[in-house]
Amino acid sequence: MYSTTDASNFVAGVDTAFYIILGISGVFLVAITVVMLYFVYRYNKKRNPVPTELHGSNTLEIIWTVIPTLLALLMFYYGWKGFYPQRYAPKDALAVTAVARMWSFSFEYPNGAVSNDLKVPIGRAVRVNMKAMDVLHSVFIPDFRIKTDAIPGKNNFIWFVSGKKGTYDLFCTEYCGVRHSYMNSTVNVMADADFDKWYKENGEQGATAGGTAVPGAAGKKIMEQKGCIACHSSDGSKIVGPSFKGIYGENVTVVTGGKDRTLKIDEEYIKRSIIDPSADVVKGFVAGQMISYKTELNDKQIGEIIEYIKTLNVK
Amino acid sequence: MSTDNYVNFFQEKQGRKGIWTWLLSTDHKRIGLMYLYSIMILFMVGLTLGILMKLELIAPGRTIMGPQTYNGIFTLHGIIMIFLIVIPGLPATFGNFFLPIMIGAKDVSFPKLNLFSFYLYILGALVATTSQFLPGGPPDTGWTFYAPYSFKTSTNMFPAVLGAFILGFSSILTGLNFIVTIHRLRCPGMKFMKMPMFPWTLYGTAWIQLLATPIVGITLLMVIAERFFHIGFFDPALGGDPVLYQHLFWIYSHPAVYIMILPAMGAISEIIPTFSRKGIFGYNALVVSTMAIAIVGYFVWAHHMFTSGLSMVAQFTFSLLTFLVAIPSAIKVFNWVATMYKGSINVQVPFLWALSFIFLFMIGGFTGLVLGAVATDIHVHNTSFVVAHFHYIIFGGMGFAFFAAMHYWFPKIYGKMYSKTPAIVGWALFFIGFNILYFPMFILGLQGMPRRYYDYLPKYASLNAVSTIGSWILAIGFLIVVINLIRGAIKGPKAEANPWEGKTLEWTIPSPPSLENFEEIPEIS
Ligand code: HEC
Ligand SMILES: [Cu+2]
Numbered sequence: 001m002y003s004t005t006d007a008s009n010f011v012a013g014v015d016t017a018f019y020i021i022l023g024i025s026g027v028f029l030v031a032i033t034v035v036m037l038y039f040v041y042r043y044n045k046k047r048n049p050v051p052t053e054l055h056g057s058n059t060l061e062i063i064w065t066v067i068p069t070l071l072a073l074l075m076f077y078y079g080w081k082g083f084y085p086q087r088y089a090p091k092d093a094l095a096v097t098a099v100a101r102m103w104s105f106s107f108e109y110p111n112g113a114v115s116n117d118l119k120v121p122i123g124r125a126v127r128v129n130m131k132a133m134d135v136l137h138s139v140f141i142p143d144f145r146i147k148t149d150a151i152p153g154k155n156n157f158i159w160f161v162s163g164k165k166g167t168y169d170l171f172c173t174e175y176c177g178v179r180h181s182y183m184n185s186t187v188n189v190m191a192d193a194d195f196d197k198w199y200k201e202n203g204e205q206g207a208t209a210g211g212t213a214v215p216g217a218a219g220k221k222i223m224e225q226k227g228c229i230a231c232h233s234s235d236g237s238k239i240v241g242p243s244f245k246g247i248y249g250e251n252v253t254v255v256t257g258g259k260d261r262t263l264k265i266d267e268e269y270i271k272r273s274i275i276d277p278s279a280d281v282v283k284g285f286v287a288g289q290m291i292s293y294k295t296e297l298n299d300k301q302i303g304e305i306i307e308y309i310k311t312l313n314v315k
Numbered sequence: 316m317s318t319d320n321y322v323n324f325f326q327e328k329q330g331r332k333g334i335w336t337w338l339l340s341t342d343h344k345r346i347g348l349m350y351l352y353s354i355m356i357l358f359m360v361g362l363t364l365g366i367l368m369k370l371e372l373i374a375p376g377r378t379i380m381g382p383q384t385y386n387g388i389f390t391l392h393g394i395i396m397i398f399l400i401v402i403p404g405l406p407a408t409f410g411n412f413f414l415p416i417m418i419g420a421k422d423v424s425f426p427k428l429n430l431f432s433f434y435l436y437i438l439g440a441l442v443a444t445t446s447q448f449l450p451g452g453p454p455d456t457g458w459t460f461y462a463p464y465s466f467k468t469s470t471n472m473f474p475a476v477l478g479a480f481i482l483g484f485s486s487i488l489t490g491l492n493f494i495v496t497i498h499r500l501r502c503p504g505m506k507f508m509k510m511p512m513f514p515w516t517l518y519g520t521a522w523i524q525l526l527a528t529p530i531v532g533i534t535l536l537m538v539i540a541e542r543f544f545h546i547g548f549f550d551p552a553l554g555g556d557p558v559l560y561q562h563l564f565w566i567y568s569h570p571a572v573y574i575m576i577l578p579a580m581g582a583i584s585e586i587i588p589t590f591s592r593k594g595i596f597g598y599n600a601l602v603v604s605t606m607a608i609a610i611v612g613y614f615v616w617a618h619h620m621f622t623s624g625l626s627m628v629a630q631f632t633f634s635l636l637t638f639l640v641a642i643p644s645a646i647k648v649f650n651w652v653a654t655m656y657k658g659s660i661n662v663q664v665p666f667l668w669a670l671s672f673i674f675l676f677m678i679g680g681f682t683g684l685v686l687g688a689v690a691t692d693i694h695v696h697n698t699s700f701v702v703a704h705f706h707y708i709i710f711g712g713m714g715f716a717f718f719a720a721m722h723y724w725f726p727k728i729y730g731k732m733y734s735k736t737p738a739i740v741g742w743a744l745f746f747i748g749f750n751i752l753y754f755p756m757f758i759l760g761l762q763g764m765p766r767r768y769y770d771y772l773p774k775y776a777s778l779n780a781v782s783t784i785g786s787w788i789l790a791i792g793f794l795i796v797v798i799n800l801i802r803g804a805i806k807g808p809k810a811e812a813n814p815w816e817g818k819t820l821e822w823t824i825p826s827p828p829s830l831e832n833f834e835e836i837p838e839i840s
Binding site for chain 2: 010013014017018021022025026028029032033035036039040043044045048049050051052053054055056057060061064065068069072073075076078079080081082083084086087134135136138140142143145146147148149151152153154155156169171172173174175176177178179180181182184286287288289
């Protein structure tokens, strides 16, 4: 039903619009430029010392109003035609939620699977619902010719069927602050079987994620999925927020209600930093960049994160 | 008229001393020049910022600055270029200087208000400048101040917004002044349909300034109120709607594009006939298309928002109207080219700028169609394609027209002439550099490179490097042009009163004009 061999089912329609608009424009650009240069040459004052006064011509005005209007309507039509189907997603599409936050994407699947790249099966309709957590973002997949803004409080979506296996770039195209240009991901179009396998294995994320084999592994995974690592490193480098390397048990100077005070980094403090980041703002950092994760992380998950941070103390 | 005791407006003291003869002057010519000098200085700042940005983008990763600095620079570049240069642009400079002369008047209707507008402009510029130096750091929102990021950033948003607000008033008052001047002060016989094209376009522009600017004023006040009193207009966390902000912003900022391009078209409509040595072709069509652009231009703003999830009806309507507003611009191009037909063309420096204006403006216009059609806009929205497009329109269009006007009216303003050879060399480098700088950005955008990106994927590297090299060529061309003009103004040879054989009123009076422009108010037959 949605068969296509292109990277997405919209490529053909959008590219047709491009060819028509750029084609007509190109012809006009060249023609007008050539005529203009010809006039400059032919009617140069050396070759044509006496100008002939011409005030205008109604016939010409009508011709060069009507023809461009018709062409403009033609271009409009193809632009509309290429876009129209983008807004009507089939009901049976696989619904993925793109969670966009400063400065990372995570993609949540109906069965609870979560991924930092957009994994989709080839040949099946996929609908990606936008969920912006803080400011405006935008999901843009150039090879699919689609884009939509992620706006807090608004339910925009994109949908597509991809007919070509491969990895495609996915960018945030709505300016969102200091690490905007690093807010990108990929779309991974997989064979049906590969996708199903990944999908089954990763369902009900959180409960089984990472197992308990390596201490802190579960916490690390949560931090990747919730985008913490866009701002916090584990190797001591400062991104936007403080690095987590070796901080556990150390003292930290924070600004609380405008006053400096020194605290010890313990479980209580980390939990508060995640639930209410603006309460104690680490000195030298900017309040308000990290949003509260109160509704997104439960106590168990925060516990896993703390376990992970603790593991960053050993050298 | 005896030339011995002729006193031009530069020599006239108006009963003041030293610098005050300028700073307190209500002479429309001095005010026009004060705008011109302010704009040229600010333009050099804006250009330098642009060159720094391009230098940063010469290769992926960090080159000369960090991301926060980069974001601050593109914001400042946008604020300076749009609010301080492009919007006052030709009306404030050449409009102030030549509108009264071209319609046979001694000054604008409200000379004191005119000076007041200038000081509002300076005040707005100063307030906006403080945003760079206060603690908190330079604003990093982009010149569009999109909500809710603009409420979240800890940088100095407020002074920048307040500056833009004040500048809006300057623009409104100039528009009001021009409308009244055109209605009341045309000399006997100068019917509306006898008025030259440049005043006509100033008239269309003035109406946009008067009617559209208050909307941005209100919007910016709402932003300030939101920021300090947390009202909840735009911030979704408070129940507001960020898309509402975009509507209000573009209801002004789209017509603002016509504030800058209409007078540019007006200047071109003066220059082409003068150097073709014949009257403009299709005067009526040009007048009608000017007013059509001014009116339809109000109803296309949402083409900036096709990815924001507008209703299908809105997408359809705004896309269609965008295509319709392109028609009058096309008509203008056809009439300019037709004016050259059977002319006796004298290829002088202003004419070269005008020809290149038409070429660049066409590229800007045609790529605008890509942005007007919904399907293609979705793909290139917020990519460097858009950046290339509006630089072709604003810089290639309005910027080139500005330099065309500068070289055209220069002998009238200063009574002196610049040298021709450096002017042509400078123009050529400027034009070539311009295309090398911006054309690759169309391709980058089609390939998907987003705009406002401090860093980019390696696959975009080579075109970015080419673009950066273009910026250097453009800068060299710019310097040659400006130095040549300054030299000409200081020690160029004396120019005749009508070196180009122009037919409009400003060429009938001596150069530089006298304080009152005309000894006797002229009469048009
Ligand atoms: C948008 C960037 C950003 C994201 C995403 C982010 N943070 Fe933060 N975080 C910050 C900044 C900036 C600070 C320092 C200012 C403050 O304390 O609010 C901070 C502070 C912290 C602190 C206190 C650190 C210390 O050294 O005292 C902890 C703990 C923390 N964040 C945990 C998290 C966790 C867990 C996540 C993911 C669930 C996360 N952050 C996501 C920016 C971010
Ligand atoms: Cu983003």
